[in-house]
Amino acid sequence: MKWVWVFFLLACSLASSAQNLRVGFGTHKPPYIFENEARGLEYDIVMSAARRGGMTPEAHYAPMERLNRMLRKGQIDVIATTNERSGGAIFYSDVYIRYQNVAVALRSRNLDIQRISDLAQFSVNAFQRARFILGSEYQAMTEANPHYREEAYQIARNRMLYSGRVEVVVTDMRILRYFNREVYTQVDVTQPLTLYPIFAATDYKLGCREQVDCERFNQGLAALRESGEYTAIERRYAMH
Numbered sequence: 001m002k003w004v005w006v007f008f009l010l011a012c013s014l015a016s017s018a019q020n021l022r023v024g025f026g027t028h029k030p031p032y033i034f035e036n037e038a039r040g041l042e043y044d045i046v047m048s049a050a051r052r053g054g055m056t057p058e059a060h061y062a063p064m065e066r067l068n069r070m071l072r073k074g075q076i077d078v079i080a081t082t083n084e085r086s087g088g089a090i091f092y093s094d095v096y097i098r099y100q101n102v103a104v105a106l107r108s109r110n111l112d113i114q115r116i117s118d119l120a121q122f123s124v125n126a127f128q129r130a131r132f133i134l135g136s137e138y139q140a141m142t143e144a145n146p147h148y149r150e151e152a153y154q155i156a157r158n159r160m161l162y163s164g165r166v167e168v169v170v171t172d173m174r175i176l177r178y179f180n181r182e183v184y185t186q187v188d189v190t191q192p193l194t195l196y197p198i199f200a201a202t203d204y205k206l207g208c209r210e211q212v213d214c215e216r217f218n219q220g221l222a223a224l225r226e227s228g229e230y231t232a233i234e235r236r237y238a239m240h
Helices: 002-018 041-052 064-073 116-121 136-144 154-163 173-183 211-227 229-236
Strands: 020-025 056-061 078-082 097-099 101-106 124-127 148-151 168-172 193-196 202-208
Touching: 020 041, 020 064, 041 056, 041 078, 041 097, 041 211, 041 229, 064 078, 078 211, 101 154, 101 173, 116 136, 124 154, 148 154, 154 168, 154 173, 168 173, 202 211, 211 229
Parallel strands: 020 056, 020 078, 124 148, 124 168
Antiparallel strands: 078 202, 097 202, 101 168, 101 193
């Protein structure tokens, strides 16, 4: 009888630990992710959906390139803000959020950008793994452009744009606008900008090492939407 009880406790312990979910988030990019503050539009959606899916999520923050290595090595279970274009032999969840990226330049530069391929003639700074995420035409541009760079930290992109160190940045405007609040004493953020809407919206998913984690997340995401909490989270960050 004693061994039956020990086996039962061990089984419960294993079941509990199996529900833990190590989630990889990119670096600080308000209003989507406030690093180490346990909040943000994207953070709240992912963590709430995971909990509704019966898992106990634990956030880990790192640049996207490092997160992809961590996922391959099994150091995290899932990675946020990704999709099939990013590559890797992993499973993918349903779409849980959509970003709208644009090309941005100082208006004073008077750049002529009609399509993605036009970026090849300018110095461009984008977020890590944009070369995969933004599609084949964009990837071809990056390979043909010796002045293309990817930077893990969005705040650096703001500084480079307004200081004139780079001609074009590729970003989601909500992120750019938010970081203007943090760099306005360093660079002149009142300079007029020109936005070039040359990108389709980007749908992001959770990338999972195990298919069951994606399935649980999808169940939780569906429950999150049905309950109205998803809409409440969106409203919470609508003013950012």
